[in-house]
Amino acid sequence: MVVAFVDDAGVTVEPQRTFTVHAFLAFVRAEEAARRDQRAPRWVWEDTASFYPLLLAADVRVQRCHDLRLCHTILRNSSLTQSSDLAAAAPGFWDAAPALEPTIRHQGTALFELQVEADPPVDTAPEFHRQLAAVAASAEPRRIRLLLAAESAGALVAAEMRFAGLPWDIARHESLLTRELGPRVPYGVRPERLEELAGTIRALLGDRTLNPDSQQDLLKALQNAGLPVTSTQQWHLKEVDHPVIEPLLHYRKLSRLLTANGWSWLDAWIVDGRFHAEYLPGGVVTGRWAARGGGALQLPKQVRGAVIADPGWTFVVADAAQLEPRILAALSADLAMARAGHDTDLYAGIVASGVVETRAHAKVAMLGAMYGATTGESGRLLPRLARAYPRALALTEAAARTGERGDIVTTRLGRSSPRPPDAWLAGQAQAYAASASGADERRARSQARDWGRFTRNFVVQGSAAEWALCWMAEIRQQLWLLDNTAPAAGLGPGIFASAPHLVFFLHDEIIVHTPIALAEQVTTLVGRAATSAGKLLFGDFPVDFPLTVATVANYADAK
């Protein structure tokens, strides 16, 4: 492996060196240890997800990195760097999907199974220089630089969380399954409780062969039994008065538990008592993370009782209270809205200001403003919200109009929305042609509004994702410092064996797994990190980012 040494401007400061894999691991370990009290090195590499697991498997953590692939995507699309050489170049290697990463399900994986370098090896220096140039020439270098740092730190966090894993109590999960579904059965066989319910449903609908898993069959059977239904969705079925509805909804609930988080899921995803979720930083266009396999970002509340801290350890579970409306208040510099959330639940503050009558109304109206609701309760309440918070609502409206025109919008730190697809542009163009029919125009208007709702939400969701990245990066750094108070901690075998560490992330919520004795310190630093994240994004604008924090041994007790 080849390591080049450059300064912040990308200028070579030492001759490059070539290492074997094992020598490289020792080198990184030594560099991180030697500079622990100074400014740590920033490792510039192609792709954290394929590279960092190698280091973690060898018990080596790094403090900082620059993920060329993730940063390239941001710079390629950002309105803040649109005149750079990087953005102008034809799509190439750095725009392609990353190579298939090595599979590391747990720390027992042997080193020789890991692919260290791309084949053929990638020359990272030219791309790094293009990126530095794009940042330097940006209209907002401070923001875009912060975004790249936060995105890269997020990639480190994602790899570390996958490596450490979320503690999972298989016995407790299995007892839940047995209690709800009956004894374990082989894959493909209906568990006892589901079979009983299927029988009840068939009898009540007079259809001996009905498969309740088939939406088509089910809809026909319901209609044949005289029920006035056009879909089999839960909310729809709940409005119908018939004896079959209760067992049917129960069947659906249990079936979901079996297929999404049943015995097969346990077998596939829980290794050594840990759920090693694979997060995909930057996996969503808005900058949110996605996840692959195991449904890490959709863990049902129903199974969270199986998330149990190790003996002598506990969880600090923290979620940002009303994150997106607070982000909107700060983005739009809407002082009235920021004040409504000062020292209180933001929705309660809106009620206290006399804008709407109940917290539920405040919430549905705010969500409607951010998602683009036009009808129902939310649509009715919007005008009152717009009177009380004109700046905030003007921002969401402007973002929607921008999208309807086919233009792009940009988050606080500089992530821009994609351009609409060609089919969308063609549809809009067609609606203006002389030959356009009324149907063409209606379709084009409808598609324009759809894209407007996307850009409307993009600004808020994407800026909230940036806040969350900064929050996590700060938590990670502070946990590292806490860890460093112990001699040589973090750099020996089992790097997360004795120190508090992040184990879960869900858009606006984190879990730290920590020795009980350190839980109070962790709680304090997580709260401070939220404040720091707010300052990084919005400077001195007076917006609060309060957390709901719980110290619990069982995730299900967090809320």
Added chain:
DNA sequence: CACAAGCGCCAC
């Protein structure tokens, strides 16, 4: 046989 679309439901 593999794969994709449509549906439904989980999370935020």
Added chain:
DNA sequence: AAACGTGGCGCTTGTG
């Protein structure tokens, strides 16, 4: 009450 954003995933069903 049910239309309003971002996703992943498992099932059935249709198609190549």
